Amino acid sequence: MSSLTVSSVYKKRKSYTWLYFLLPSIAIMLVFFIYPILLTFFYSFTNLALTGEAAKELKFVGFDNYVRMFHDPTVRVSIWNTLIFLIGSAVIGQQVLGFIIALLMKHKNRLFRRIIGTIVLAGWVTPEIVCALCLYSFFGDEGTLNAILSFVGISDVTWLYTVPMLTIILANIWHGTAFSMLVFQAALDDVPTEIEEAAVVDGASRLQILFRITIPYIKDTILTNMMLVTLQTLGVFGLIYAMTGGGPGTSTTTLPIFMYNQAFVNYQLGYGTAISLLLLLLGIVLSLFYIRSMKEQ
Amino acid sequence: MNAKQRNLIYRILPYLILTVIGICFLLPLLWVLVASVDSNALQSLKMPTRFTGANYGAVITNGENQRAFLIGLVMSLGQAVIVVILGLLAAYPLSRYQMKYKKPFMLTILFMTSLPITAVMVPVYQLFLSLKLYNNIFGVILFYVASSMPYGIWMLKNFMDSVPNDMEEAAWVDGASVFTGIRKVVAPLMIPGICTVAIFTFSGSWGNFFVPYILLQSPENFPASLKLYQFFGQYGMADYGKLAAFSVLYALPSVVLYILSQQFMSKGFGLQGGTKG
Numbered sequence: 001m002s003s004l005t006v007s008s009v010y011k012k013r014k015s016y017t018w019l020y021f022l023l024p025s026i027a028i029m030l031v032f033f034i035y036p037i038l039l040t041f042f043y044s045f046t047n048l049a050l051t052g053e054a055a056k057e058l059k060f061v062g063f064d065n066y067v068r069m070f071h072d073p074t075v076r077v078s079i080w081n082t083l084i085f086l087i088g089s090a091v092i093g094q095q096v097l098g099f100i101i102a103l104l105m106k107h108k109n110r111l112f113r114r115i116i117g118t119i120v121l122a123g124w125v126t127p128e129i130v131c132a133l134c135l136y137s138f139f140g141d142e143g144t145l146n147a148i149l150s151f152v153g154i155s156d157v158t159w160l161y162t163v164p165m166l167t168i169i170l171a172n173i174w175h176g177t178a179f180s181m182l183v184f185q186a187a188l189d190d191v192p193t194e195i196e197e198a199a200v201v202d203g204a205s206r207l208q209i210l211f212r213i214t215i216p217y218i219k220d221t222i223l224t225n226m227m228l229v230t231l232q233t234l235g236v237f238g239l240i241y242a243m244t245g246g247g248p249g250t251s252t253t254t255l256p257i258f259m260y261n262q263a264f265v266n267y268q269l270g271y272g273t274a275i276s277l278l279l280l281l282l283g284i285v286l287s288l289f290y291i292r293s294m295k296e297q
Numbered sequence: 298m299n300a301k302q303r304n305l306i307y308r309i310l311p312y313l314i315l316t317v318i319g320i321c322f323l324l325p326l327l328w329v330l331v332a333s334v335d336s337n338a339l340q341s342l343k344m345p346t347r348f349t350g351a352n353y354g355a356v357i358t359n360g361e362n363q364r365a366f367l368i369g370l371v372m373s374l375g376q377a378v379i380v381v382i383l384g385l386l387a388a389y390p391l392s393r394y395q396m397k398y399k400k401p402f403m404l405t406i407l408f409m410t411s412l413p414i415t416a417v418m419v420p421v422y423q424l425f426l427s428l429k430l431y432n433n434i435f436g437v438i439l440f441y442v443a444s445s446m447p448y449g450i451w452m453l454k455n456f457m458d459s460v461p462n463d464m465e466e467a468a469w470v471d472g473a474s475v476f477t478g479i480r481k482v483v484a485p486l487m488i489p490g491i492c493t494v495a496i497f498t499f500s501g502s503w504g505n506f507f508v509p510y511i512l513l514q515s516p517e518n519f520p521a522s523l524k525l526y527q528f529f530g531q532y533g534m535a536d537y538g539k540l541a542a543f544s545v546l547y548a549l550p551s552v553v554l555y556i557l558s559q560q561f562m563s564k565g566f567g568l569q570g571g572t573k574g
Contacts, residue, residue: 018390032443127504235413238506
C-alpha cells in the first residue's frame with residue numbers, strides 16, 4: 001500500500017515541478033550574477049562613461065579599450081603589482097606559512113596548538129577593513145613595529161612609504177594564512193603514519209621524509225589550495241585600498257584598485273570594464289582548473 | 298653536537314618557531330584590543346594610560362553608528378535568510394530528482410562559487426543605475442544573495458544528500474505535501490548544514506567592503522564596514538581609542554559566529570566541505 005503511494009509521488013515528480021523549485025534562485029543568479037558577467041564582455045567594447053560626451057550615447061569602440069590598455073604604462077605596472085601581490089602573499093606567503101604552521105603543529109602539546117591556532121585564526125575571522133586598520137597602525141610611522149625597533153636602535157622607518165608592497169603582502173598573509181593552515185592540517189592528518197614510520201626505519205632524514213613522502217602525498221591538496229587562495233587574493237580590494245589607497249604613486253596599485261580608479265575616479269566605465277575583464281578571465285581560467293581538480297578527487 | 302643535543306633541538310625548535318609566528322600574528326591584534334580600552338590610545342601598542350570603557354560608550358551611544366550597525370545587520374541577516382530559503386528549494390530537486398543536466402549544472406554552480414566578485418562590480422554598478430537600485434539597501438541585499446547563491450546551493454544540496462529519503466516518504470504517506478515534507482522533515486534534519494550556510498553568508502557580507510562601497514552613495518545608507526572606513530579616513534589620526542572600539546564591536550559578530558560555526562562543522566575542515574559531489 002505504502003509503496004504504491006510513494007511511487008505515485010515519484011511519478012508526479014517526473015513532470016516539471018523541479019522548475020518551480022529552481023526558478024527563484026536561477027532567476028536571481030541570472031539577473032545579478034551571470035548577466036553582469038556577460039555585460040563585462042559587452043561594455044569592454046564600448047565607450048561607456050559617467051560624464052562628458054560619451055555619457056550621452058553609448059558607442060561601440062571595438063578594441064579601442066584594449067589598444068589603450070596595451071599602451072597604458074599604468075596597466076603594465078598594475079599587472080606586475082598584481083603578480084607580485086599574488087605570488088608574495090598567496091602562492092608563497094599564505095601557502096608556505098600555512099604549511100609550516102600546520103606541519104610544526106603536528107603532535108605538539110594540545111594547549112599550545114590551541115593557542116597558536118586561535119591567534120592565527122583570529123586574523124582570518126577579522127573583517128578586512130579591521131585587518132587593514134590593525135596592520136596600518138602596526139606599520140605606521142609611530143606604530144608598534146617602529147616602537148619595537150627603537151629598542152634595538154633602529155629609528156623611524158616609514159614602512160608604508162618605503163616598502164608599501166611589502167606591507168600589503170604581509171597584511172594579506174596575516175589575514176589569509178589561517179585558511180591554508182586549516183586545509184593543510186586536515187591534509188597532513190590524512191597522511192598515514194605507517195609510511196612515514198617505514199621511512200624512518202629505512203634511515204630517511206626528516207627533510208627527505210618531508211620532500212619525498214609527505215609533500216608528494218598531499219600534492220593534490222596543495223594544488224587545489226593554491227588555486228583557491230589565488231582566486232581569493234585576486235579580488236582583494238578593501239585591504240589594499242584602506243591601507244595604502246594604491247599608493248604612494250602607483251606602487252601598490254593592483255588590477256582591482258586600477259579598475260576602481262578608472263571606473264569611479266576617472267568615470268571611464270568602459271575602460272574600467274576592460275580592465276576587470278582581465279581579472280575575470282584570469283578568475284575563469286583558475287576556476288576551471290579548480291573544478292577540474294575537484295572532479296578528479 | 299651529539300645525538301642527544303640534536304634531538305633536544307629538534308624538539309624545542311618547532312615550539313620556538315611557532316611562538317615567534319604566534320607573536321607576529323598577535324601584535325597587530327593586541328593593539329586594537331588594548332587601544333579600545335585606553336583613555337589615551339596611540340598608534341603603537343602600549344600599556345593603557347588609564348583603563349576606560351568610555352571609547353565603547355561613545356561609539357555605542359552615537360546615533361549614526363547605531364544606524365550603521367543596524368543596516369549591516371539587516372543586510373547580512375536578510376541575505377542569509379533568503380539564501381537559505383531559496384537554497385533549500387533549489388537543493389531539493391537537485392538532491393532528490395533524477396534530472397538530465399544535473400551534473401553540468403552542479404559543476405557550473407561550483408565554478409561560480411570561486412569567481413572573483415570584484416571583477417563584475419563595474420557592470421553591476423551600471424546595471425544598478427539602470428534598474429534604479431543604486432544607493433538602495435535592498436538592492437545590495439539582492440546582489441549579496443545572487444553572489445552567495447552558488448555557495449548556498451552547493452552546500453545545501455550536499456547536506457541534503459545525507460538526509461535519508463525514508464522519513465520524508467513516510468510523511469507523504471501520511472498525506473504531507475512536498476513542501477510540508479521539506480519544512481517539517483528534511484529541513485529540521487539539516488539544521489547544522491543550514492546554520493553553516495547562514496553563518497558563512499552572514500559573515501561574508503558583514504565583512505564585505507567593496508560591494509556596498511560601489512553600490513551605495515549616501516552616508517545614511519552605509520553599513521558598519523563603510524562607516525568604519527569613513528571613520529578611519531576622517532578621525533583616524535585623532536582618535537585611535539574610538540576607532541579601535543568601533544573595530545572591535547564590528548569584528549565581534551564575525552568572531553562569535555565563527556566560534557558557533559565550529560560546533561556545526563563536526564566533520565572538520567576538508568576542501569570538499571565534507572561532501573560527495
